[in-house]
Amino acid sequence: MKGHSVFIIDDDEAVRDSLVTLLRGQGVTARSFVSGDDFFARLPETETACVVTDIRMPGMDGAEVVRRLNELRPGAWPVIVITGHADVPMAVQLMKSGVVDFIEKPFDPNRLFESLMGCLGVLTDRVTRQKTARQAELRLAELTPRERQVFEALVEGRSNKEIGLALNISPRTVEIFRAKVMTKMQADSLSALVRIALSIRG
Template identity: 75%
Template sequence: MSLHSVFIIDDDAAVRDSLLTLLRGEGIRARGFASGDDFFSALPEDPMACVITDMRMPGMDGAEVVRRVGEKRGAAWPVIVITGHADVPMVVQMMRSGVVDFIEKPFDPPRLIETVRGCLARLTDLNQQQGARAAVELRLARLTPRERQVFDALIHGDSNKAIALALDISPRTVEVFRAKVMTKMEADSLSALVRMGMTLG
């Protein structure tokens, strides 16, 4: 069973049911909604999920679903649009709005599964990245203000001499602070420390 859920929004019950059957048959957790209004009125709490929405529906259309999902969940909820009425301007506009893929009806089941699995894999990667970032931030909170200055300078690529000059301390003191930073950040090398800095962005 997949770690993350897929939510299907389509007013056509037959299409919705076939998608649910297809995804569940592949071990993917899936749940269907008959409209955008139904979906947002019972908005799931999942921190990460994939959304598949039809484009043309009564009431809230697919474009509005995409906009609102992006507003509420961002990259943590990638959206795939399925439609029987695609045109170039629509595709370009929707892709710029953050849609992961555009699939025309009648959809090809293997392609749809491949696209969904790609979304779910990216969510797993994002989940791991967020976990790594949280771990680094936790370690960063252990640093004193001076140690944080040394950390920032080290990941910026400054030498001990440059750090000493910038902070008006001796190179020997920089070495002491550097050792403390490495210990508190649980970094076994300077490259590991730099990777932590990259994780923080």
């Protein structure tokens, strides 16, 4: 899970220190903050991160932390909420706000660690998809206008004959362009080409 960070927001020093120690011991980059105000005053520039926040803290509470993060980095940083004052309506509301887990104190450190590993796994998958999409976009940009037309027709499921009629070229010529498209897009099958197109379109 290298490359991602975990930020812990809790006014309880013992909780902060134990979580940072646990995570760093597992090779995870971790930082702690004494409050929501402290966190936003020193908002990290890290591109990918998970946030663990308590709910009831002096000043800005955890719910406000979630709200502000949704405004600043919508969906970018998964949030796990820990609290000693849980109630069902609060949990439901926070989950609707995008919180990925809701853990009551006192909690089992392993339970939280597993939840965090899930969050970091999601981030890793997201980064991989974004990288794949960027690479595909670069390859797509290298297609000629005619190759691009053939590419679009292929991923729409059109046959060589249909493509030839639409573009006023022979099926043999379509085959030639098709081969060029597959090579340039690094696709070994039509299904792979469709997956590439879907990755680009998100």
